Amino acid sequence: MNFEKSFENFVQILSEEEVTSEITPSALADISKEYALRSIVAVVSFAKGADEEGEPDTVISLFGPVPEGEAPAYYFKNEMAGKRIVTYNIYLLGDKRWTEEEYKSFSVIIDILSFHLERYLLNGIVKESTFIQYLTRLPNAGGFLAFAGRLFEEERIQDYNSFYFNLKSFGLVSRRFGITEGDEIMKRYAKKLREFCEQDEIVAHLGGDNFTALIKKDRTNDFLELLSGIEVYGIKNDKEEPITISAVAGVYSVDDSLKEPGQLISRAGMACSYAKNVANKPYVFVNKAMSTKIYRQKQIEERYEEALNNDEFRIYLQPKVDTVTGEIVGAEALARWFCNGIVLYPTEFVPILEQEGLVATLDLYVLKKACEYIRSWQDKGIPIVPVSVNFSRRDLGYKHLAKEIAQIIDDYGIDRKFIQIEVTETASEDERGLMTTFLKKLKDMDISTAIDDFGTGFSSLSTLRDFPVKVIKIDRSFISNDNLNKNDEIVLKNIVAMARELGIDVVTEGVERTEQTDFLKEVGCHVVQGFLYDNPMPMDDFEKRLEKKYYEN
Numbered sequence: 001m002n003f004e005k006s007f008e009n010f011v012q013i014l015s016e017e018e019v020t021s022e023i024t025p026s027a028l029a030d031i032s033k034e035y036a037l038r039s040i041v042a043v044v045s046f047a048k049g050a051d052e053e054g055e056p057d058t059v060i061s062l063f064g065p066v067p068e069g070e071a072p073a074y075y076f077k078n079e080m081a082g083k084r085i086v087t088y089n090i091y092l093l094g095d096k097r098w099t100e101e102e103y104k105s106f107s108v109i110i111d112i113l114s115f116h117l118e119r120y121l122l123n124g125i126v127k128e129s130t131f132i133q134y135l136t137r138l139p140n141a142g143g144f145l146a147f148a149g150r151l152f153e154e155e156r157i158q159d160y161n162s163f164y165f166n167l168k169s170f171g172l173v174s175r176r177f178g179i180t181e182g183d184e185i186m187k188r189y190a191k192k193l194r195e196f197c198e199q200d201e202i203v204a205h206l207g208g209d210n211f212t213a214l215i216k217k218d219r220t221n222d223f224l225e226l227l228s229g230i231e232v233y234g235i236k237n238d239k240e241e242p243i244t245i246s247a248v249a250g251v252y253s254v255d256d257s258l259k260e261p262g263q264l265i266s267r268a269g270m271a272c273s274y275a276k277n278v279a280n281k282p283y284v285f286v287n288k289a290m291s292t293k294i295y296r297q298k299q300i301e302e303r304y305e306e307a308l309n310n311d312e313f314r315i316y317l318q319p320k321v322d323t324v325t326g327e328i329v330g331a332e333a334l335a336r337w338f339c340n341g342i343v344l345y346p347t348e349f350v351p352i353l354e355q356e357g358l359v360a361t362l363d364l365y366v367l368k369k370a371c372e373y374i375r376s377w378q379d380k381g382i383p384i385v386p387v388s389v390n391f392s393r394r395d396l397g398y399k400h401l402a403k404e405i406a407q408i409i410d411d412y413g414i415d416r417k418f419i420q421i422e423v424t425e426t427a428s429e430d431e432r433g434l435m436t437t438f439l440k441k442l443k444d445m446d447i448s449t450a451i452d453d454f455g456t457g458f459s460s461l462s463t464l465r466d467f468p469v470k471v472i473k474i475d476r477s478f479i480s481n482d483n484l485n486k487n488d489e490i491v492l493k494n495i496v497a498m499a500r501e502l503g504i505d506v507v508t509e510g511v512e513r514t515e516q517t518d519f520l521k522e523v524g525c526h527v528v529q530g531f532l533y534d535n536p537m538p539m540d541d542f543e544k545r546l547e548k549k550y551y552e553n
């Protein structure tokens, strides 16, 4: 057999099989003859830092027996991923020595062996990593589920509470101490968690700053207490600094509704995101209402675009009425989502769409519908009233929004005075800038604007002074007290008077009782919107109201 042939065999066997120490002997069988090989032993060691203990070396026999206490004839060193160094010790038959040629050509064989050995070792790591988180050495999701699976089968799982927790501002810790020290801090944190666990409990590291745990029910409070703040330290400029790491947790108290171990993570995880994003509490236990709420949130996000295209959104109109004459003087367009047989209200979906940056598409859709309605009244000869459309503060970041609004109105061939844009009063300085620009642009294009929920923002007085608006809508909280008192009266009276002097109209929303309209008349505010006259209603019903135009007083 010639050398080429044996080399080919060697490469082929290795490339076809997952390399293990079992197959290298056959791959090396032919070559061994060319090189008078007796044994090849690979010693895998970790490159160690000064103070590291490192892990023990791994000895892998690739060919032949492992000679005891005998110096190899030759050795080759190779670096591998993950700070590993492999030394190949070569033992030859008898006292055979290679020529320089042979030595050089064998180094090629070592390179190939190395490549395969690396794959073999990586496989080992991958196998291990199905159960162990590489950084903290805590179990990972796989390890957690295997553990939970056993408890589940032994019907002991209901003795436990399942936790999902997320570290508060660990990002800040990493930024302060750097990524390497951040990893060390994480390891110290994990160690404390591990120390808490009893034999038949588990804390697992899912990755990043997310963890799960199964803790006996009677130790729940202790564990929550632990999670509220674990003391560790970080090293910066050779000095130890104390750090307290607290977590936000979701807790699922395992009951007989558990169908499979995966739900231990998903349910507690859901509670965790609820604790963090909705409740703003250090921990929350899973409950039914929460799961429906989160389920709906997901649905809303996922279905929104399709729903918009399917016309699942309808526009309801609520009249604005002059309480003195009973005349309908305008309407507000409010979105309703008819979703799988239930009606969703904007309080449910608008905040989610805002969060996802989707609300602008809804607002523009509502605007188009409002224009469409006005256009049809115009075409049918029905008296037209202005319709106001809500725009979210989240929309204000869009540079061309004002232009786009004007364009849409013009496209429907209606007078710009029939559309009014409502935006809510804002608190933050940044937004105030954007808001002023937006309102000013609209004003310059003869589109009127209203400040919604007036009186609930931070600085209503400067709102009146700075914002070029046509209308303020007084928030219903001003008139919702059962007994409207003297203070309400004074505040309202003065707002109305001030607004009048500034040439701003006042509308009061949420009017439900006649004594409220009486009170409002007294302070000089005539235009109201509220259930006392009508709820928001579909277009057909609103059109009937419009044809009559007046409510009987």
Ligand code: C2E
Pocket (backbone or CB within 6 Å): 318, 333, 334, 335, 345, 346, 347, 350, 359, 362, 363, 366, 390, 391, 392, 452, 453, 476, 509, 510, 511, 512, 529, 530, 531, 532, 536
């Ligand atoms: P808003 O702009 O303050 O709208 C008035 C809300 O008060 C409406 O709730 C309306 O149904 C309700 N309402 C009307 N009269 C009364 C009353 O007499 N008593 C009480 N208790 N409530 C009354 P809705 O339709 O659920 O809308 C809630 C909020 O959602 C709106 O508050 C508005 O901020 C927002 N929204 C509605 N549609 C849209 C939209 O198309 N785009 C955006 N961005 N937001 C919208």
Ligand code: CA
Pocket (backbone or CB within 6 Å): 332, 390, 422, 452
């Ligand atoms: Ca509004």
Ligand code: CA
Pocket (backbone or CB within 6 Å): 452, 453, 473, 475, 509
């Ligand atoms: Ca309002």
